[in-house]
Amino acid sequence: VSQQELESDSSDGSLLFESVFEKITKAGNSNSLHEIYTELYIMMEETGEVNKEHEIRQIEKASWQPGTLKAAIICENIFKASPGGDEPIRTVMTKGVAGIGKTVLTQKFTLDWAEDKANQDIQFTFPFTFRELNVLKEKKFSLVELVHHFFTETKEAGICSFDQFQVVFIFDGLDECRLPLDFPNTEILTDVTESTSVDVLLTNLIRGKLLPSARLWITTRPAAANQIPPECVDMVTEVRGFTDPQKEEYFRKKFTDKEQASRIISHIKTSRSLHIMCHIPVFCWITATVLKDVLKTREGGELPKTLTEMYIHFLVVQSKLKNIKYHGRSERDPHWSPESRTMIESLGKLAFEQLQKGNLIFYESDLTDCGIDIRAASVYSGVFTEAFKEVRGLYQDKVFCFVHLSVQEFLAALHVHLTFFNSGVNLLSEATWWSELFRDKSKFSRLYQIALDKALESPNGHLDLFLRFLLGLSIESNQTLLRGLLTQTGSCSDTNQKTVQYIKKKISENLSPEKSINLFQCLNELNDRSLVEEIQQYLRSGILSTEKLSPAQWSALVFILLSSEKDLDVFDLKKYSASEEAFLRLLPVVKASNKAILSGCNLTERSCETLSSVLSSHLRELDLSNNNLRDSGVKLLSAGLESPHCIIQRLRSCEALSSVLSFQSSSLRELDLSKNNLLDSGVKVLSAGLESQHCRLETLSLSYCVVTEEGCASLVSALRSNPSHLRELDLSYNHPGDSGVKLLSAGLEDPHWRLDTLRVDHGGPQRVRPGPTKYACELELDTNTVNGNLKLSDNNRTVTRVRATQGFVPTQYDKQVPMDCWSELLCRKALTGHCYWEVEWRGDVHISVIYRRIRRKRDSEECLFGKNDQSWRLSCSDVLGYSVWHNNRQKSISFPSHSSPSPSSLYVDCPAGTLSFYSVSSDTLTHLHTFNTTFAQPLYPGFRICPGSSVSLCRL
Numbered sequence: 001v002s003q004q005e006l007e008s009d010s011s012d013g014s015l016l017f018e019s020v021f022e023k024i025t026k027a028g029n030s031n032s033l034h035e036i037y038t039e040l041y042i043m044m045e046e047t048g049e050v051n052k053e054h055e056i057r058q059i060e061k062a063s064w065q066p067g068t069l070k071a072a073i074i075c076e077n078i079f080k081a082s083p084g085g086d087e088p089i090r091t092v093m094t095k096g097v098a099g100i101g102k103t104v105l106t107q108k109f110t111l112d113w114a115e116d117k118a119n120q121d122i123q124f125t126f127p128f129t130f131r132e133l134n135v136l137k138e139k140k141f142s143l144v145e146l147v148h149h150f151f152t153e154t155k156e157a158g159i160c161s162f163d164q165f166q167v168v169f170i171f172d173g174l175d176e177c178r179l180p181l182d183f184p185n186t187e188i189l190t191d192v193t194e195s196t197s198v199d200v201l202l203t204n205l206i207r208g209k210l211l212p213s214a215r216l217w218i219t220t221r222p223a224a225a226n227q228i229p230p231e232c233v234d235m236v237t238e239v240r241g242f243t244d245p246q247k248e249e250y251f252r253k254k255f256t257d258k259e260q261a262s263r264i265i266s267h268i269k270t271s272r273s274l275h276i277m278c279h280i281p282v283f284c285w286i287t288a289t290v291l292k293d294v295l296k297t298r299e300g301g302e303l304p305k306t307l308t309e310m311y312i313h314f315l316v317v318q319s320k321l322k323n324i325k326y327h328g329r330s331e332r333d334p335h336w337s338p339e340s341r342t343m344i345e346s347l348g349k350l351a352f353e354q355l356q357k358g359n360l361i362f363y364e365s366d367l368t369d370c371g372i373d374i375r376a377a378s379v380y381s382g383v384f385t386e387a388f389k390e391v392r393g394l395y396q397d398k399v400f401c402f403v404h405l406s407v408q409e410f411l412a413a414l415h416v417h418l419t420f421f422n423s424g425v426n427l428l429s430e431a432t433w434w435s436e437l438f439r440d441k442s443k444f445s446r447l448y449q450i451a452l453d454k455a456l457e458s459p460n461g462h463l464d465l466f467l468r469f470l471l472g473l474s475i476e477s478n479q480t481l482l483r484g485l486l487t488q489t490g491s492c493s494d495t496n497q498k499t500v501q502y503i504k505k506k507i508s509e510n511l512s513p514e515k516s517i518n519l520f521q522c523l524n525e526l527n528d529r530s531l532v533e534e535i536q537q538y539l540r541s542g543i544l545s546t547e548k549l550s551p552a553q554w555s556a557l558v559f560i561l562l563s564s565e566k567d568l569d570v571f572d573l574k575k576y577s578a579s580e581e582a583f584l585r586l587l588p589v590v591k592a593s594n595k596a597i598l599s600g601c602n603l604t605e606r607s608c609e610t611l612s613s614v615l616s617s618h619l620r621e622l623d624l625s626n627n628n629l630r631d632s633g634v635k636l637l638s639a640g641l642e643s644p645h646c647i648i649q650r651l652r653s654c655e656a657l658s659s660v661l662s663f664q665s666s667s668l669r670e671l672d673l674s675k676n677n678l679l680d681s682g683v684k685v686l687s688a689g690l691e692s693q694h695c696r697l698e699t700l701s702l703s704y705c706v707v708t709e710e711g712c713a714s715l716v717s718a719l720r721s722n723p724s725h726l727r728e729l730d731l732s733y734n735h736p737g738d739s740g741v742k743l744l745s746a747g748l749e750d751p752h753w754r755l756d757t758l759r760v761d762h763g764g765p766q767r768v769r770p771g772p773t774k775y776a777c778e779l780e781l782d783t784n785t786v787n788g789n790l791k792l793s794d795n796n797r798t799v800t801r802v803r804a805t806q807g808f809v810p811t812q813y814d815k816q817v818p819m820d821c822w823s824e825l826l827c828r829k830a831l832t833g834h835c836y837w838e839v840e841w842r843g844d845v846h847i848s849v850i851y852r853r854i855r856r857k858r859d860s861e862e863c864l865f866g867k868n869d870q871s872w873r874l875s876c877s878d879v880l881g882y883s884v885w886h887n888n889r890q891k892s893i894s895f896p897s898h899s900s901p902s903p904s905s906l907y908v909d910c911p912a913g914t915l916s917f918y919s920v921s922s923d924t925l926t927h928l929h930t931f932n933t934t935f936a937q938p939l940y941p942g943f944r945i946c947p948g949s950s951v952s953l954c955r956l
């Protein structure tokens with residue numbers, strides 16, 4: 001394949017173009033590529049060593065703005081350096097899952113170039129596939145000979161050196177490579193005319209020793225990418241498949257009949273999992289084939305939900321078409337005739353045996369071995385036109401391949417399944433790979449376990465898809481779809497359960513993300529209901545830290561979550577990972593939910609633009625409390641709320657939403673702004689919105705919003721103007737003062753006002769002090785935990801430890817707890833939400849929070865506060881100063897300059913898992929230490945008091 005230089009030598013330039021085109025159509029698309037090509041979403045992933053930081057920022061930028069395709073790369077620009085990066089790009093690696101369109105992409109690139117539409121600086125483009133190169137495993141070539149062998153035009157034109165030209169080599173399908181690419185041990189080769197094996201040529205080309213001026217483009221499925229050392233790759237891109245509009249475009253191009261296209265598109269949209277699956281082009285193609293048939297015979301009907309189901313439908317359609325075309329049968333006749341059954345069996349055998357050997361192109365002899373008559377082979381390829389084909393042209397011998405690798409993987413799995421079902425032979429059995437070892441049909445679970453082990457062992461993931469299909473075939477409903485081909489159905493739910501358990505065990509074994517994700521896909525094929533929890537657990541437990549997941553892996557997880565068919569009614573981000581990264585990556589899942597709980601997830605203003613786009617989705621309820629969105633972020637969010645497509649009805653926590661309330665189409669009925677530092681000024685702005693005639697808010701919660709009587713006055717004035725909607729107003733934990741309460745209570749009595757519920761409890765001046773003090777709560781000591789060593793006074797607010805000699809009278813409690821814990825006592829009520837309290841102390845005391853069920857062993861120190869993982873303590877001592885303790889780990893803290901002993905305070909934010917200790921001096925808080933954790937159980941304040949010491953709960 002060449003261009004101008006070659007064209008000038010050739011009398012007919014169009015011949016060269018035809019050569020490109022012929023090669024491309026031969027590779028599988030009988031339609032003109034231009035007619036069917038639909039733009040794909042490609043983006044930069046991480047890079048090799050070059051310009052790494054810059055790239056990372058690019059990715060961040062792109063992923064922070066999902067929905068926009070800012071960092072999307074179009075096919076013709078694949079070699080263009082990234083914006084801002086000056087380094088020329090020699091080697092690009094494009095990753096993408098099976099069938100995502102990598103091959104088509106390389107074909108499109110080549111065709112555009114050959115037609116003079118792009119990349120005119122390139123003089124030669126040589127597209128290779130690893131599949132073709134594998135066949136040359138035993139042969140020797142120089143680089144020039146290799147090019148001449150595949151692109152005979154270059155030989156005819158007498159071109160024997162390429163270093164004065166701009167040359168692009170494309171190597172498609174690294175995952176299909178069966179050549180030993182041994183980078184560390186392959187000898188260096190620099191001479192393009194020296195003959196050697198193909199793997200040595202490739203290794204040297206890729207590491208830049210051979211023809212360093214050439215550019216290289218390698219495509220691969222993700223699991224096989226690591227065969228090439230990262231330092232040999234300048235840029236990594238990832239094909240993400242079709243976006244929603246691109247999916248539609250695909251079907252519109254595929255079906256020239258507009259009405260048929262629309263019908264198919266709307267049909268696909270009725271199934272969430274199918275619609276999601278169609279982001280992968282090969283599924284679009286299969287879906288198109290299947291639906292064309294399904295919709296012809298019946299309107300509606302069940303649509304395939306899993307990968308296996310889809311391929312089964314595909315096979316059935318193929319068989320039906322064959323019957324009609326070649327045997328003159330009608331659509332309604334049974335589609336599995338004895339001859340089509342035999343054919344599938346033979347094709348399955350071929351698919352499996354060749355997959356095991358790593359062959360994707362087969363010779364006549366391979367076909368004969370599987371009982372396929374060579375003379376009939378062309379009929380086979382004609383019969384199952386969409387499944388199996390003959391590769392013509394390049395090779396002396398006739399060669400064949402499946403139309404797509406995934407079809408081979410499916411038929412291989414079907415073969416293993418059929419063989420085990422029909423004869424009890426386990427083709428995967430370890431001892432003799434091919435032979436019959438197990439003849440016991442009850443050993444299905446053993447078959448699946450071996451398949452799982454084999455797939456996990458494979459370094460390039462070449463059995464991943466096979467495994468998914470094999471497990472998919474174990475589902476009874478899938479077997480029913482194959483009735484006629486399978487003589488019997490029946491899988492045992494017990495077997496499936498065992499397989500599910502085995503998969504879960506494997507997931508927990510520290511696998512690579514790629515492998516774990518494939519196992520999630522397997523659970524999906526098995527319709528496992530616990531899949532979503534499994535993923536949550538996987539992310540939350542940190543088996544895999546979310547930072548380590550690549551964007552591609554995130555999108556795989558999103559894909560699984562969305563296609564799991566599990567009801568996504570409530571999305572709670574904390575169940576996955578309370579981080580902004582996780583939020584942005586899981587955005588499509590948020591959008592598909594009805595209610596999203598994003599509280600306490602460290603979201604900042606940079607999430608807001610994205611959040612704003614979420615608001616026009618299915619979402620009806622959004623909880624954003626306890627984040628750090630700031631005004632700028634909230635402004636962005638407000639824009640989203642104003643969108644006429646926004647159907648949010650309930651929103652928690654975000655400031656300055658005044659304009660939203662007054663927006664004409666606002667559907668907001670409930671607004672919860674609790675625990676925001678709104679202040680009177682914020683309430684005033686809010687009131688401006690509230691008084692608008694368009695505002696139809698029914699419930700407003702402003703508890704803990706630092707509101708005084710001034711704020712109340714503006715609320716009252718707003719409600720006077722627009723009294724007929726608001727029913728409930730929560731102003732608890734503020735400081736409305738007497739006058740504020742009076743004004744609002746008058747409203748309650750006013751017949752024009754709709755207000756019927758007003759909360760103004762727990763008010764007071766402390767609620768409007770800055771800092772955590774506004775969360776002041778009342779503690780109450782649990783007198784049942786007080787032993788004979790401790791003396792209560794001041795209405796049970798002060799505890800003093802009497803010395804042993806001062807007459808110790810054991811209580812019931814003393815008999816239950818160990819000696820050392822005698823001087824510890826607890827508060828009665830568990831803490832909830834945000835809590836702040838202060839204590840005055842004297843002597844040596846420990847101020848703690850604990851889980852109430854700390855193991856209390858008489859002879860163990862472990863039970864002491866701070867000595868275990870169930871309690872957190874601040875030790876305060878006149879002499880020794882402060883220290884904090886948790887899980888028997890201690891950290892000393894020097895006395896703040898102002899103090900020697902002053903009251904200490906504690907602030908706990910239970911949902912966010914933070915616990916802060918302060919020292920208090922004339923209303924100033926000095927931060928001592930903060931613990932960040934996740935509280936797994938209710939927390940109780942507790943104290944330990946040393947002899948001669950005391951603690952008093954302060955009144956706030």
Ligand SMILES: Nc1ncnc2c1ncn2[C@@H]1O[C@H](COP(=O)(O)OP(=O)(O)OP(=O)(O)O)[C@@H](O)[C@H]1O
Binds near residue numbers: 103
């Ligand atoms: N951009 C596209 N426009 C239209 N159809 C496409 C496009 N990309 C892929 N397809 C369809 O999907 C099929 C599979 O694509 P392709 O062979 O390029 O995938 P792949 O990523 O190379 O897969 P694998 O890793 O399994 O080899 C194509 O045969 C074609 O039908």
